[in-house]
Amino acid sequence: MSSKLEQKEAHQTNGVVLPIVAIPLDCLSSPDRQQLMEPDGEGVEVVVLESRANAKGVREEDALLENGSQSNESDDTSTDQGPEPASPLKETSFSIGLQVLFPFLLAGFGTVAAGMVLDIVQHWDVFKNVTEVFILVPALLGLKGNLEMTLASRLSTAANIGQMDTPKELWKMIMGNMALIQVQATVVGFLASIAAVIFGWIPDGHFSIGHAILLCASSVATAFIASLVLGMIMIGVIIGSRKMGINPDNVATPIAASLGDLLTLALLSGISWGLYIELEDKVYVNPLVCAFFVALLPLWVVIAKRNPVTREVLYSGWEPVIIAMAISSVGGLILDKTVSDPNFAGMAVFTPVINGVGGNLVAVQASRISTYLHMSGVPGESSEIAPRKCPSPCNTFFSSDVNSRSARVLFLLVVPGHLVFLYTISSMQGGHTTLTLIFIIFYMTAALLQVLILLYIADWMVHWMWGRGMDPDNFSIPYLTALGDLLGTGLLALSFHILWLIGDRDTDVGD
Secondary structure: OHHHHHHHEEEEEOOOEEEEEEHHHHHHHHHHHHHHHOOOOOOOOOOEEEEOOOOOOOHHHHHHHHHHHHHOOOHHOOOOOOOOOOOOOOOHHHHHHHHHHHHHHHHHHHHHHHHHHHHHOOOOHHHHOOOOHHHHHHHHHHHHHHHHHHHHHHHHHHHHHHOOOOOOHHHHHHHHHHHHHHHHHHHHHHHHHHHHHHHHHHOOOOOOOHHHHHHHHHHHHHHHHHHHHHHHHHHHHHHHHOOOOOHHHHHHHHHHHHHHHHHHHHHHHHHHHHHHHHHHHHHOOOHHHHHHHHHHHHHHHHHHHHOHHHHHHHHHOOOHHHHHHHHHHHHHHHHHHHHOOOHHHHHHHHHHHHHHHHHHHHHHHHHHHHHHHHHHOOOOOOOOOOOOOOHHHHHHHHOOOOOHHHHHHHHOHHHHHHHHHHHHHHHHHHHHHHOHHHHHHHHHHHHHHHHHHHHHHHHHHHHHHHHHHOOHHHHOOOOOOOOHHHHHHHHHHHHHHHHHHHOHHHHHHHH
């Protein structure tokens, strides 16, 4: 019978060298299976290893070995396996913080730049005469959460479990995912313009067909171009981080937002301004822009359908991005009504910052938890690490779990990060706002409360989706970043109103 077994390596036990064989038990007959499972006459037991494949066709052992070179090999000598699987990378709080810090600061300075741009362009004619453009701002800036961060999370998981190791697999992933986000960007941009028209029309009761087409053309063009550029950057970041031995989950999602807010807001401002100029003399320009990007949709659909992974998202991934767009649009309505008041015009510079920081941190956490779960099985598979009930705040922030450790690290980044960003805004004289002590206290309270709620919701939502058979890489981040936009804008607006009511004139929250 031994001739039928494949000898893998030799194991030294009490001076006797015995082969350790690896063969599925199902492939053996009953007598052979019994013979292998029983101890031999020397009292030494022959070990048979049985492997199983996950839904993505990658053995779990291969998935864990993907990061073997990045972990301490001596950690693998223990044979005691608890119910909790190994994390994708054996990370300490220091290593997590070190990897997250640089992209977090880079993303934060990107949101600061976006806030400075918004503070300037809010005085342009197109923003004054077509105020619904403000409603588009959180919805389109939220595309980095709806599309780019989801793309980054999906590709990070694929890279960590070995689905991008060969050039053929890599190219297939790139083409399918790029086509997918172009489809999603075009559709979501169109729906965001409709939401902006509706939210702008309901309070005022005024509707302009010219302004509606302008919003549609600006939104679709901005979403398409921004997603194309950011998607290419994301792919480069993930490939580069894997080659450098860095966990893509720690760096990909923040870098997705580092230029995302600035690029999207600059495109929206420039495109809407240019189309607004052409609105009176060349009325056919705006409809042509809409028709051009809509006409490209069938091409992207055909490319996305060729990849099994993106084909599934193409059919089932619309609910989160559309609902997230609607949630962000509500935040945009709050921004529109607040910034339109001259007393609170200074709020514009801080909105992209607080929204961007909250969205970046929760996206990192959601991406990490999703990859952690993927290492243990497939969505919907019963697992002891996926809680069935809503987790307690103590489990989310104070347990010894690796994801709880990362939640603490991310939460501790909020105050020093925002202090750096507020100082940058103040030194550049952005927003015409004086940073008094009471303003900083209110601002930090809003930022901490926003991130605290988001991290807790992420812990519950990712595990809940996993238990329901939904891939969190495709569904969780759009909801979380949209909630971040709504919470950030709402809490910031509330803080400005309270400061105004208590008479903090030194803050000079207006112009």
